[in-house]
Amino acid sequence: xxxxxxxxxxxxxxxxxxxxxxxxxxxxxxxxxxxxxxxxxxxxxxxxxxxxxxxxxxxxxxxxxxxxxxxxxxxxxxxxxxxxxxxxxxxxxxxxxxxxxxxxxxxxxxxxxxxxxxxxxxxxxxxxxxxxxxxxxxxxxxxxxxxxxxxxxxxxxxxxxxxxxxxxxxxxxxxxxxxxxxxxxxxxxxxxxxxxxxxxxxxxxxxxxxxxxxxxxxxxxxxxxxxxxxxxxxxxxxxxxxxxxxxxxxxxxxxxx
Amino acid sequence: xxxxxxxxxxxxxxxxxxxxxxxxxxxxxxxxxxxxxxxxxxxxxxxxxxxxxxxxxxxxxxxxxxxxxxxxxxxxxxxxxxxxxxxxxxxxxxxxxxxxxxxxxxxxxxxxxxxxxxxxxxxxxxxxxxxxxxxxxxxxxxxxxxxxxxxxxxxxxxxxxxxxxxxxxxxxxxxxxxxxxxxxxxxxxxxxxxxxxxxxxxxxxxxxxxxxxxxxxxxxxxxxxxxxxxxxxxxxxxxxxxxxxxxxxxxxxxxxxxxxxxxxxxxxxxxxxxxxxxxxxxxxxxxxxxxxxxxxxxxxxxxxxxxxxxxxxxxxxxxxxxxxxxxxxxx
Numbered sequence: 001x002x003x004x005x006x007x008x009x010x011x012x013x014x015x016x017x018x019x020x021x022x023x024x025x026x027x028x029x030x031x032x033x034x035x036x037x038x039x040x041x042x043x044x045x046x047x048x049x050x051x052x053x054x055x056x057x058x059x060x061x062x063x064x065x066x067x068x069x070x071x072x073x074x075x076x077x078x079x080x081x082x083x084x085x086x087x088x089x090x091x092x093x094x095x096x097x098x099x100x101x102x103x104x105x106x107x108x109x110x111x112x113x114x115x116x117x118x119x120x121x122x123x124x125x126x127x128x129x130x131x132x133x134x135x136x137x138x139x140x141x142x143x144x145x146x147x148x149x150x151x152x153x154x155x156x157x158x159x160x161x162x163x164x165x166x167x168x169x170x171x172x173x174x175x176x177x178x179x180x181x182x183x184x185x186x187x188x189x190x191x192x193x194x195x196x197x198x199x200x201x202x203x204x205x206x207x208x209x210x211x212x213x214x215x216x217x218x219x220x221x222x223x224x225x226x227x228x229x230x231x232x233x234x235x236x237x238x239x240x241x242x243x244x245x246x247x248x249x250x251x252x253x254x255x256x257x
Numbered sequence: 258x259x260x261x262x263x264x265x266x267x268x269x270x271x272x273x274x275x276x277x278x279x280x281x282x283x284x285x286x287x288x289x290x291x292x293x294x295x296x297x298x299x300x301x302x303x304x305x306x307x308x309x310x311x312x313x314x315x316x317x318x319x320x321x322x323x324x325x326x327x328x329x330x331x332x333x334x335x336x337x338x339x340x341x342x343x344x345x346x347x348x349x350x351x352x353x354x355x356x357x358x359x360x361x362x363x364x365x366x367x368x369x370x371x372x373x374x375x376x377x378x379x380x381x382x383x384x385x386x387x388x389x390x391x392x393x394x395x396x397x398x399x400x401x402x403x404x405x406x407x408x409x410x411x412x413x414x415x416x417x418x419x420x421x422x423x424x425x426x427x428x429x430x431x432x433x434x435x436x437x438x439x440x441x442x443x444x445x446x447x448x449x450x451x452x453x454x455x456x457x458x459x460x461x462x463x464x465x466x467x468x469x470x471x472x473x474x475x476x477x478x479x480x481x482x483x484x485x486x487x488x489x490x491x492x493x494x495x496x497x498x499x500x501x502x503x504x505x506x507x508x509x510x511x512x513x514x515x516x517x518x519x520x521x522x523x524x525x526x527x528x529x530x531x532x533x534x535x536x537x538x539x540x541x542x543x544x545x546x547x548x549x550x551x552x553x554x555x556x557x558x559x560x561x562x563x564x565x566x567x568x569x570x571x572x573x574x575x576x577x578x579x580x581x582x583x584x585x586x587x588x
Contacts, residue, residue, distance in 0.1 A: 009363040016360035024348055093344035097405075100308055101361035102333035 006102075013103035017111025018118065021082060025119040032123075035081075039074045039127045043067065043134055046192075060223065067131040068218035069191025071124050072153065076211055078123045079154040080182060082116030083161015083248075087171055090255075099255070109162060109252045113245070116161070117154035124150050138222045146221040152237050153214040159244035166251035189215045195227050213237050260319075261286045261413050261445040262307065267316035268469075269302050276302040278469035279316065284447060284462075286412075289439050291460035292449040293558065299469040300449040301341060304417055307447070308338050321412050334362065337406030341417040341449075343398055347391040351382060351401055354390060355408055362409035376404040380434060396427035403434060407444075414438070416448040420455065428452070432459050453554040463554070465561055472561045477554055484552040484560055486510060487526030489533060491519045496542035503536060515565050520556065 025032065047063035047070075089095040098108045125147075132138060164177060188202075189211035195203060206212050217233030220226035226233070262284035269277040277299045284290045292300045305311040307320055309329035317324065323331040345354050352373065359369045377383045380400035390398065399419065406414055419435065420428040436459055439446050450456050456463055457477045464474040473480060500519060504512045508529065510522040523529045526549045537544050552560075559565055 006363060009361070012360040012363065016357045020346070020349070020353075020357060023353065024346075027348060089346075092347065093340065093342050094346045095344075096310075096340055096342075097344040097358070098361070100310055100333060100338055101358075102330045102363070103361050 010103050010107045013101065013107045014111035014114070017098070017108060018115040021112065021115025021119055025082075025122070035074065035078055035123055036126060036130075038077075039070045040130060042070050042073070043127070043131055048134065063131075063134060064136055064223060065194075065219075066192055067128075067136040068222045069189065069215045071127050071131070071150070071222075072189060072211055072215040072218050073186050073191055074127050075120050075124045075150055075153045075214070076157045076185065077182065078120035079116050079156075079158040080161040082119055083113075083158045083163075084165050084174060084177070085116075086112065086162055086165035086252075087168055087174075090165075091170060095255075105253050106249060109249050113155060113158045113162065113248070116158035117151060120154040120158065121147075121151060124154070136222075139224055142221040146218070149214075149217055149221060149234070149237070152241050153211075153218075156210065156214075156237060156241040156244050159241070159248035162248040163244065163251050166248070166255055185209050185211045188212065190227065191215050210237070210240050213240075259286045259322075260284060261288075261321060262290075262447065263319040264307075265317045267303070267306060267318050268314045269299075269306060269311060270314045275469050277306070277313075280466075280469070280471050282464060282471060282474065284445065286445050287439070287443050288461045289435070289446045289448070289459055291456040291463040292447070292466055293451065293453065293456055293463050293554070294449075294466035295451065295564075298466045300466055301417055302469075303466070304415055304447070304449065307332075308336060308415055309333060334409070335412050337409070337411035337414040339399070339402045339406045339414070339416045339419055341421060343402070345390045345398060345402065345405075348389065350387050350389050351377065351393075352386045354401070355405055358405050358408050364409050372408060376407055380404045396423050396430065399423065399427075399431060400434070403431070407438070411444065413445045413447060416446065418449055418451070420450065420452065428455065435459060453558060457554045465558055467562045473557070480554065480557045481552045484510075484522065484557055486522055486524040486552070488550055488552050488556050489521045489523060489526050489530060490548045490550070491521070491533065491537070492517065492545040492547075493519065493537065493542050496537060496540060499537050499540040499542050502540065503533065511560065513559050513563065515559065520559065522552070522556075522560075 043063065043066070047066050051061040051063050053062075086095065089098075099105070101108075128138075164173075168174075188206045188209040190206055191211070195206050195212070198206065213228065213233040213236040216226040216228040217230055217237060220230040220233065260283045262282065264280055264282040266279045266281055267277060268275060268279050280299075280303060292303065294300050302311065306313050307318055307325060309325050309332050313326065317326070319325070320332045321335040323335065325332050346357075349357075355373045355376075356369065358364075359373070364372065374383065374386070377386050380403060382397060382400060382404070385393070385397065390401065393401065403416075403419070406416075416435065420431050423431065432455055435446060435448070438444055448456075448460075460477060462474065462476050463480065465472045465480075475483075494517065496519065500512050500514060503509050503521060508523055510524075512522075513520045521529075521533060530547055530549065534544060534547070555565065
């Protein structure tokens with residue numbers, strides 16, 4: 001299949017796949033509102049409600065502490081969901097149309113990943129704006145690096161989503177993934193409490209959670225302090241993103257029919 | 258004349274099961290070619306290999322001169338496909354679905370809109386161009402898929418059960434489009450169906466496939482003529498002894514029993530009806546009704562496979578697929 005690759009057509013295919021994700025995302029208002037509701041309540045109710053009883057080392061309130069965690073959460077939820085939606089494409093047949101097209105699967109999966117990550121970015125940026133409106137103070141100087149880091153996190157989770165979708169047969173396993181993968185990753189990431197205050201065994205588990213490095217990196221970029229040094233976070237997320245993209249492409253390539 | 262399709266000893270095995278068993282076949286350019294067979298006979302698997310969705314276990318196949326195993330991209334660019342199951346994005350509009358297709362198949366941007374509008378007109382959907390596919394009826398979706406399959410001007414169009422699940426009137430409409438396409442654009446059409454009468458009307462040649470093997474290939478006319486004579490259908494119960502007796506007569510070409518009906522093939526059927534009725538009475542068999550007709554493709558199928566096309570639908574893989582689909586349909 002390596003023969004006769006038309007670079008322009010591949011690029012157009014990637015763009016078409018990306019555009020489709022964006023169109024579907026903005027078309028479904030309920031999905032957009034639904035996905036923003038939970039992080040909004042975390043910030044507006046849990047964050048402001050607990051502000052008084054929580055003191056961050058070096059100042060800052062609880063809202064300030066969880067804002068990066070909630071942004072990490074929506075990036076993970078949003079991008080992982082767009083990855084898993086590949087399953088629905090298979091169920092409703094559209095996947096077939098893309099799989100028999102004369103563009104490589106690499107382009108199909110690239111377009112989908114970029115699209116999924118972009119929709120997650122839109123959600124992440126909206127939550128960031130809401131956080132600022134609620135009074136969270138951010139380091140403006142880091143904004144470009146922040147957006148790049150957010151994109152890296154999204155690409156990592158969209159790849160994990162596509163991996164899962166390539167292996168599962170239908171949507172029945174989705175609930176299991178939600179309960180046994182997504183929620184534990186969120187709670188273990190240090191989004192809601194400082195890692196140092198957790199007991200030893202739990203701390204080990206948090207270190208094995210990819211989102212931990214995402215949340216800590218975001219926390220550094222947003223507030224200037226984090227429990228794990230930013231270069232470490234960047235290296236881990238960068239490495240894992242490369243690894244999961246490779247895996248997603250491999251597994252997606254294996255889909256028959 | 259050139260061959261649009263050339264297949265040599267093509268096989269696809271799933272473990273022990275040979276879904277397609279060393280099939281060899283040629284389809285000339287510009288023809289409408291029908292693959293007939295019950296569900297699970299291997300039609301869809303054969304087509305999947307021709308459109309490079311599945312890799313053959315052994316054998317060779319060329320589509321428009323391109324090797325399906327070595328030059329998948331060239332094959333894909335030169336063909337259009339309409340799958341048995343819908344493959345549209347229902348949350349997108351008709352236009353958006355077609356635009357994605359155009360991008361993936363490299364239809365030049367400057368020509369896209371004109372082509373899309375022309376094709377939508379051809380399938381009678383010009384006023385639905387900006388409507389979401391979700392709201393389309395089954396027949397409209399199928400027509401949109403045909404339009405999409407033609408968007409990149411393929412030389413060969415594959416249609417897997419293009420009329421399945423549609424009402425008779427819509428079915429007739431779809432066949433009209435297919436024939437018109439073939440006539441006006443000279444596109445070679447490969448289709449599968451298990452509506453034998455429809456295949457008879459539109460196909461210039463047909464292949465009968467059962468258990469992964471091609472049993473007969475010819476024009477529908479020739480296939481029916483080889484059977485020859487007339488078919489007398491008797492609706493009756495029991496009568497095994499009578500059938501055995503009948504099949505011993507030298508003027509009887511064959512007898513087949515299916516669905517409570519006995520088909521007897523004879524020459525000059527109108528003269529044989531009284532004789533057969535008398536024989537049945539002699540055996541104490543009560544005949545409810547009798548009909549006389551020329552052999553149809555259904556009879557050809559029955560002759561070669563010993564069963565009607567609907568009785569043959571017992572393949573466990575296919576049955577499972579259908580059950581799975583039915584299950585999904587409930588959500």
